[in-house]
Amino acid sequence: MKQNKVGHYIVLGVTVVVMIVPVLFTLIYGFSNGWLDILPSDFPSFTYWKELFFDSPLFWQNVLRSIYLCVIPIIISLVCMILVMYTIVMHMPKLDGLIQTISMIPYTLRGVVLAISVLTLYAGKGTIFSDRTIMLFSVYSVIILPFVYRGLRNNLYAINAKQIVEAAELLGASGIYTFFRIIVPNMLTGIAVAALLSFGLLFTDFPIVKLIGGNRYETAQTFLWNQQRSGFGPKTSTYIIMVFLIIFTIATASYRLQHKVEKQDAEKTK
Amino acid sequence: MAYIHFEHINKYFGTNHVLKDITLDIEQGELVTFLGPSGCGKSTLLRCLSGLEEVTSGKIFLDGKDVTEVSPRKRGCGMVFQQYSLFPNMTVAQNVAFGLKMQKMPKAQIETKVREMLDVVGLSEKYDQYPRSLSGGQQQRVALARALVVEPKVLLLDEPLSAIDALLRKNLQIEIRRIQRDLGITTLFVTHDQDEAMVMSDKIHLFNMGTIEQSASPVDMYTKPASKYAASFIGHYNILQADAFNKAAGTEYSSGCLAFRPEIIGISRTEPEEEAIVIKGTVRNQIPHGNIVRYTIDANGVELDADILFEASSIFEIGEQVYVSIKDGNILELE
Known part of the structure; x- marks a missing residue:
C-alpha cells in the first residue's frame, strides 16, 4: 500500500515538473539577454521587464482589447442564460433537458468549425452580423454557453429558487422584486464562477479571433503569436510570462470560487 | 359557512x-x-x-x-x-x-x-x-x-x-x-x-x-x-379476514375485515381466566421498541402482533407456547 502511494507521488511529481519546467525556463529567459551555450546571459537582467511595463503600449493595448472582447460576450451570455434558466426552473422544468442539449452544442462545434461556419453565413452580407466585432461577440457568447449553463443551473437548484420565490410571493413580493432582491444576489457566486471560467476560455482563444478578426484585431494571443515568430526571444518571454500570470490568476480565482460553492452545497445537503 | x-x-x-x-x-x-x-x-x-x-x-x-x-x-x-x-x-x-x-x-x-x-x-x-x-x-x-x-x-x-x-x-x-x-x-x-x-x-x-x-x-x-x-395507516392494527380469524379463534364474525390494535392483546403462559377470546399460539418474533416489546405470534394459523410493556422479568422467548387473549369489544369490524 505504501509502495503504491510512493508510485503515485512519483507520477505526480514528474507531471508537475514536466508542466512547470517550460514556464520556469521561459521565466529565466525573460530575465536574460539571450542564451549563452546552456546558460542565460547577463542573468538576472530586468531590461525587458522594464520595457514590458514602461515601454510596451502595444502589448497592454492588446491585453485590454482581449479583456474587452471577453467581457462583452460574457455579459451577453450571462444575461440571456440567467433569464432562460430562471424561466426553466420556475415555470418549465421539463425543458431543462432541451436547454442542456442546446447549451452543449458548442462543445461539439469547436472553434475553427464554428468560426468558418459563421463567416460563410454572415461575412459580406451587409447585415449587422457582418460586422466582425459583432460576429466575434456573437461567436464568443455561444462558445461559452456550456460553462454559463452549468454554473447557473447548479446555482439555481442549490439555492432552491422555486421555493424561495414561492415563499416571497406568499409574503407579498412581486416576481421582479424577488428576482432582483433575492434570486440574483444569491446567484452571485455562480455567476462569478461561470464568468471566470468563460473568461479563461476566451482570453486564451487564438483560432476564432484569428479567423474572424483576421488582421483587424490583435489580441494578447495573436500578439504573442506574432512576437514568437518575429520578436526577440527574451522579450517575447516576458510577454508570455505576463499573459501566463493573468490566466493563472483567473484560473486560481475560478478554482477557489468553485471550491467555495461546492463546499457550501455540501454543507447545505448535510 | x-x-x-x-x-x-x-x-x-x-x-x-x-x-x-x-x-x-x-x-x-x-x-x-x-x-x-x-x-x-x-x-x-x-x-x-x-x-x-x-x-x-x-x-x-x-x-x-x-x-x-x-x-x-x-x-x-x-x-x-x-x-x-x-x-x-x-x-x-x-x-x-x-x-x-x-x-x-x-x-x-x-x-x-x-x-x-x-x-x-x-x-x-x-x-x-x-x-x-x-x-x-x-x-x-x-x-x-x-x-x-x-x-x-x-x-x-x-x-x-x-x-x-x-x-x-x-x-x-x-x-x-x-x-x-x-x-x-x-x-x-x-x-x-x-x-x-x-x-x-x-x-x-x-x-x-x-x-x-x-x-x-x-x-x-x-x-x-x-x-x-x-x-393500516393509523397505529399498527392487526387486520385479518373474518373467515381466517373465525377459524383460528372459533368465533363467528360476519364476513369482511377485522381489526384490533396490538396493545389490546394479552399474552400469558397459562390459560387466562378472564372473559376474552383466547387462542393458543407460538412466539415467532420479539422486537423491543423502547418501553414495549412487539411480539409476532402464530396463533392457530393467523399471525398477530402484540405490544406488551417491557418488563425484563416477563419476556417471552421465540418458540415459546403462549395464550393470546383479546377482549371481544376491542375488535373492529371493517367494511
Whole structure:
C-alpha cells in the first residue's frame, strides 16, 4: 500500500515538473539577454521587464482589447442564460433537458468549425452580423454557453429558487422584486464562477479571433503569436510570462470560487 | 359557512387526477392535519389554498370570501415549507421583516414586531445572524416567525419537520402547537407521520389517492378507523379476514375485515381466566421498541402482533407456547 502511494507521488511529481519546467525556463529567459551555450546571459537582467511595463503600449493595448472582447460576450451570455434558466426552473422544468442539449452544442462545434461556419453565413452580407466585432461577440457568447449553463443551473437548484420565490410571493413580493432582491444576489457566486471560467476560455482563444478578426484585431494571443515568430526571444518571454500570470490568476480565482460553492452545497445537503 | 371551505375541488396534473372532488370544512382557530402517504394529494390541496397551484375545478372560500381566483400575494396565507426556504442573503431579522416590508409598514413598527415574533419562537439572540449559521430547527423557527409575523388568515405548514432529526422534531411539534394555541391561528398541517398528526391536531383528515378517507379527532381516528386503509395507516392494527380469524379463534364474525390494535392483546403462559377470546399460539418474533416489546405470534394459523410493556422479568422467548387473549369489544369490524 505504501509502495503504491510512493508510485503515485512519483507520477505526480514528474507531471508537475514536466508542466512547470517550460514556464520556469521561459521565466529565466525573460530575465536574460539571450542564451549563452546552456546558460542565460547577463542573468538576472530586468531590461525587458522594464520595457514590458514602461515601454510596451502595444502589448497592454492588446491585453485590454482581449479583456474587452471577453467581457462583452460574457455579459451577453450571462444575461440571456440567467433569464432562460430562471424561466426553466420556475415555470418549465421539463425543458431543462432541451436547454442542456442546446447549451452543449458548442462543445461539439469547436472553434475553427464554428468560426468558418459563421463567416460563410454572415461575412459580406451587409447585415449587422457582418460586422466582425459583432460576429466575434456573437461567436464568443455561444462558445461559452456550456460553462454559463452549468454554473447557473447548479446555482439555481442549490439555492432552491422555486421555493424561495414561492415563499416571497406568499409574503407579498412581486416576481421582479424577488428576482432582483433575492434570486440574483444569491446567484452571485455562480455567476462569478461561470464568468471566470468563460473568461479563461476566451482570453486564451487564438483560432476564432484569428479567423474572424483576421488582421483587424490583435489580441494578447495573436500578439504573442506574432512576437514568437518575429520578436526577440527574451522579450517575447516576458510577454508570455505576463499573459501566463493573468490566466493563472483567473484560473486560481475560478478554482477557489468553485471550491467555495461546492463546499457550501455540501454543507447545505448535510 | 366554515372559515375555510373547499367545494368540489378537482386537480389534474396532465392526465393524473390528483384531487378528486374534495369538499371539506375547517373551522377558525383549529389545527387541522392532512395525513397520508406521498402522492396522495395532501400537499397539493394545501398549495391550492395558498394559490401556488390552481384548481382544475371547484371553489375555495377563506373567511367567507371566494379566493379561488385570487393571487397568492393577496390571499393572506402564511406558509412554512419543508426546506425552510429562508432568503440566504438576508439576516434572521430581515427574513422575518420581509413580509412586513412588502406591506409597507413603518420601519419602527417592523422592528418592534420582528423582535416580538423572534421572542415568541425563542430566537431573539439570533437577530443579526444569517440562516447558514443556524441549525435546521432554528431555521424552521425563523421560517415560522416569518410566516406568522404578517398575521396571516391561515398558517400552512407543508411537512415542516420532515428534514429535522427525531428529538428536535418532537420538541418543535410541541412548540408549534403551543404557538398556534397562544395565537389562536387557524393552521393546516401536512404530514405523512401519523404520530406527528396525533400529537399536534385538533382534527385529522386522512388522504387516500386524492380523496379523504376519514376525518376525525386524533382519538377517534386511532380507536375507530373507518376502513381497512385507515386502520393500516393509523397505529399498527392487526387486520385479518373474518373467515381466517373465525377459524383460528372459533368465533363467528360476519364476513369482511377485522381489526384490533396490538396493545389490546394479552399474552400469558397459562390459560387466562378472564372473559376474552383466547387462542393458543407460538412466539415467532420479539422486537423491543423502547418501553414495549412487539411480539409476532402464530396463533392457530393467523399471525398477530402484540405490544406488551417491557418488563425484563416477563419476556417471552421465540418458540415459546403462549395464550393470546383479546377482549371481544376491542375488535373492529371493517367494511
